Amino acid sequence: MTDIPAGDIARVGVVGCGQMGAGIAEVCARAGLDVKVAETTGEALEIGRTRLFTSLAKAAERGKITEEEQEATLARLSFTTDLGEFADRDLVIEAVVENEQVKTEIFQVLDQVVTRPDAILASNTSSIPLVKLAVATSRPDQVIGVHFFNPAPVQKLVELIPALTTSEGTIGRAQVFTEKLLGKHAIRAQDRSGFVVNALLIPYLLSAIRMFETGIASREDIDNGMEMGCAHPMGPLKLSDLIGLDTVASVAQSMYEEYKEPLYAAPPLLQRMVDAGRLGRKSGSGFYTYA
Ligand SMILES: CC(=O)CC(=O)SCCNC(=O)CCNC(=O)[C@H](O)C(C)(C)COP(=O)(O)OP(=O)(O)OC[C@H]1O[C@@H](n2cnc3c(N)ncnc32)[C@H](O)[C@@H]1OP(=O)(O)O
Numbered sequence: 001m002t003d004i005p006a007g008d009i010a011r012v013g014v015v016g017c018g019q020m021g022a023g024i025a026e027v028c029a030r031a032g033l034d035v036k037v038a039e040t041t042g043e044a045l046e047i048g049r050t051r052l053f054t055s056l057a058k059a060a061e062r063g064k065i066t067e068e069e070q071e072a073t074l075a076r077l078s079f080t081t082d083l084g085e086f087a088d089r090d091l092v093i094e095a096v097v098e099n100e101q102v103k104t105e106i107f108q109v110l111d112q113v114v115t116r117p118d119a120i121l122a123s124n125t126s127s128i129p130l131v132k133l134a135v136a137t138s139r140p141d142q143v144i145g146v147h148f149f150n151p152a153p154v155q156k157l158v159e160l161i162p163a164l165t166t167s168e169g170t171i172g173r174a175q176v177f178t179e180k181l182l183g184k185h186a187i188r189a190q191d192r193s194g195f196v197v198n199a200l201l202i203p204y205l206l207s208a209i210r211m212f213e214t215g216i217a218s219r220e221d222i223d224n225g226m227e228m229g230c231a232h233p234m235g236p237l238k239l240s241d242l243i244g245l246d247t248v249a250s251v252a253q254s255m256y257e258e259y260k261e262p263l264y265a266a267p268p269l270l271q272r273m274v275d276a277g278r279l280g281r282k283s284g285s286g287f288y289t290y291a
């Protein structure tokens with residue numbers, strides 16, 4: 001690993017330091033890139049920074065990185081509440097809440113503040129059409145979906161989703177970034193809500209929630225069924241809690257709006273849990289309770 005990575009992307013900005021933003025920032029900094037992370041408030045930034053540092057410490061404890069690599073990674077990370085500090089970034093990855101309006105506003109701001117003419121503006125969205133974010137900027141050819149999987153430091157896959165407006169040059173540079181710089185495996189998907197993985201995964205998670213809601217089986221039996229019967233690392237209700245029930249509901253809503261098919265319609269229980277603030281692991285309770 002070198003301090004100055006190969007390729008033309010050396011300075012990365014990450015907007016949002018929730019579970020995905022923190023993981024993406026960790027992956028980029030571990031790959032030798034200079035990473036700046038933005039959050040809206042000092043408090044959110046502190047929570048995000050702790051999340052990132054804890055994950056990095058865990059990676060060191062488990063022998064995934066040496067103590068020297070941990071130190072070097074920390075030195076490549078900086079934090080801000082001012083998106084204006086993203087002026088010199090070669091690539092910005094937006095990883096805020098799955099809400100089209102919030103993301104659109106962030107792309108408008110990024111378009112104003114990022115001064116490098118060839119900078120790529122990427123979104124980690126799970127389901128929002130990339131073209132909507134692209135046309136919010138004056139450089140729709142430089143906007144692309146770069147979709148990581150949770151937890152980002154562990155999962156090998158990244159989906160690349162070009163909008164109708166994205167140039168071949170942007171797609172090629174995003175591919176070099178994900179595969180050569182980060183060492184991830186990239187798959188390509190058209191700009192259709194849910195892309196490849198969520199188009200398959202979300203109907204499965206919604207079916208499991210419906211099964212639980214109708215009382216066909218207990219949450220433990222549903223999860224054990226898929227863990228012990230199909231060797232999934234986590235059953236669907238545990239996985240929904242990991243993703244975040246607000247995110248599962250938002251992704252389902254985008255997909256339902258796109259396809260109008262019942263299999264993407266969120267069961268009432270999911271929305272009720274979101275309304276109650278039971279968002280899964282991140283809020284301390286969802287289908288299960290967390291310490
Ligand atoms: C919603 C969307 O848009 C898209 C999505 O992301 S959908 C969600 C996709 N994600 C999934 O499906 C997750 C399924 N679950 C899993 O893969 C696993 O249960 C899990 C990785 C989450 C946890 O696994 P676990 O075995 O219980 O945890 P844990 O032992 O802590 O970690 C697993 C491995 O990752 C490693 N790891 C954990 N944190 C790490 C880090 N920060 N850096 C590097 N490695 C790390 C651990 O060392 C361990 O490696 P070994 O097996 O070599 O020891």
Ligand SMILES: NC(=O)C1=CN([C@@H]2O[C@H](COP(=O)(O)OP(=O)(O)OC[C@H]3O[C@@H](n4cnc5c(N)ncnc54)[C@H](OP(=O)(O)O)[C@@H]3O)[C@@H](O)[C@H]2O)C=CC1
Pocket residue numbers: 015016017018019020021038039040041044048095096097098099102106124125126127147148149150242243244247282
């Ligand atoms: N969860 C998952 O498994 C996956 C999620 N994704 C996608 O990644 C994105 C983020 O999801 P995830 O990390 O799970 O969500 P989280 O809820 O963990 O984090 C979202 C973060 O965005 C912050 N945020 C909200 N608005 C802004 C803003 N205007 N500027 C800066 N930061 C902001 C929030 O801060 P605050 O708390 O202060 O509001 C929070 O820290 C979503 O688009 C999601 O669909 C993609 C792959 C997997």
